[in-house]
Amino acid sequence: MKKVLSFLLVVFLLFGTSLFSQPYKGTTIKVLVWDDALTIAVDSMIKDFENKTGIKVILERLPSGSMLEKTALSVSMNKTDYDLVAVDEPFIPQFGNLFIPYSDWPEGKVFEKIDLETDLISGVAEGSYWNGEYRGLPINGNVYVWMTRKDIVNNYKYKEEFHKQYGYELDIPKTFDQLLDISKFLSSKGIYGFAPFTKNAEGATCEAIFMFEAYGTNVLEKNGDSYKVVLDKEKAIQAMNMYKELCKYAPPGWQDMGHSERIAYFNQGKVFSMFQWPAMIPDHEDFEKSVAAGKIHYSAPPAGPAKKAAIRGTWMLGIPKASKNQAAAAEFAYWWSSYEAGKDLVKAGMTPARRDLLLAPEFVSEKPYFLGIFESMNYSVSRPRFEHYAEISDVIKVNWLAGVTGRLTPEVAIDNIIKGVNEVLVRYGY
Known part of the structure; x- marks a missing residue:
């Protein structure tokens, strides 16, 4: 009998805890992103996120040149086809008011909410700033x-x-x-x-x-x-x-x-x-x-x-105000921008926005241009900010x-x- 109980306890620890730690079990979110090596890598890692949160992710990747039109057709103040949308920096003024300000994003239940001003390298957060608010979470350190x-x-x-x-x-x-x-x-x-x-x-x-x-x-x-x-x-x-x-x-x-x-x-x-x-x-x-x-x-x-x-040309993850799955969408963004996921994404080609990733000795030794990104971002400027x-x-x-x-x-x-x-x-x- 003791052996049976011990076996059941092991099974519970292996599987039961995982099930109980999925606070969003049964939730599905749709995410619209640009298509490149980075987002392909994100796509390949989604199963890990789903196992930890219980959130099913439908990730749609489009050529970056098609993102503007797709976003315009799919997101409005009262309706959205997506729960999380990637927006190229120059177009944040056009769509910014359709997204929940980052200050109103909920805290994560599984992954920690990023502090835009302390966790990210200098200059990155400004790319998502419009009309007095950060309109979302910048996801890469893209700069000349x-x-x-x-x-x-x-x-x-x-x-x-x-x-x-x-x-x-x-x-x-x-x-x-x-x-x-x-x-x-x-x-x-x-x-x-x-x-x-x-x-x-x-x-x-x-x-x-x-x-x-x-x-x-x-x-x-x-x-x-x-x-x-x-x-x-x-x-x-x-x-x-x-x-x-x-x-x-x-x-x-x-x-x-x-x-x-x-x-x-x-x-x-x-x-x-x-x-x-x-x-x-x-x-x-x-x-x-x-x-x-x-x-x-x-x-x-x-x-x-x-x-x-x-x-500067950062991409931002924004949560449409019309989304019915805002907390789950935020959780996915926090996972994407986490140190743990970032370590693997950097190896797949991500230019990190996080200070602790961009300046990590293990990555700088392999990618010396990370120091150039850090220096350049201190002098970063935006293109004209206009709707x-x-x-x-x-x-x-x-x-x-x-x-x-x-x-x-x-x-x-x-x-x-x-x-x-x-x-x-x-x-x-x-």
Whole structure:
């Protein structure tokens, strides 16, 4: 009899405790996220979350370019098809008011609620801030990171020649002026100093804002319930002219250069310095793909006359106000952002927002660019915060590219940006 009781006790400890510790048993949530290596990894780990909470998760992954339209069609103030939605930072003003402010999220029953201001690295939380509230939980530390070939700056012969020509030491460029000097110098060595982003895509808007901010100006300012175009024409023209100068030392075809072209040139060892998004950096550190692997220094971008500026592009998890499963949705977000889950997700390619993950020695030794992310986030800036951001972005992108590639003069291009953004504001009653 004692043996039977002992056996039953073991069974209870193994299975019974698990059942009683599932506070949401019988609950199903639907989650909408972008599709990449990170969310595939999240999907593969969901069973663990379900076992610990009793929550059944239906995870829908879409290409990031389809997320805006899907969210607009699926989430409103009174109705939602999803209990948790991932939102790209520039579109938080468009959807922010449809989500429960993070301060109103319930405490977790299984996983701990994240403190946005102490648990996350500096700059990340600001990506989810809109109209006086954090609108959700930022889930990644996505920001411009500057990559520089350290083997080039450490080349003794180059150092000697450069110092003779320019009067200062060849090193990681701290300013755009230094980057331009180094680019000119390396052009005689068969090395391109810089690789721009000039595809007709969102990345071109990012480049424009990155340069404007470094030169001490931005496009749009919110004053109470109104908006004002604040782009300083003189500073914006200076920013564009510097970008044009750097492009003189870019690879052939720079006038239509996207991520794939930039990655290829850098991996072939032909480019000295450029920005990169964290999710793409592992490709540069793959010794089978890149001759630059192991030879890259990661930092914040060079400074303009005003400051250093790194474009931020975090994703936020938001709980629609219309969701009927808000507590369960919050629990899933807490699990995703937990240290325990994060350790596995980092190995799958996540750029963590948590300080204790990004700066963990075990990860920094494997992923030295984590320190570059940490540094860059201290200088992070956002794209214009506006409910109809996509229209603002189109105006900036089209005219920035026209000015940079010479289809318009910088003066006309900047005038067009100011005029076009004002027209968008008027269209929406501002």
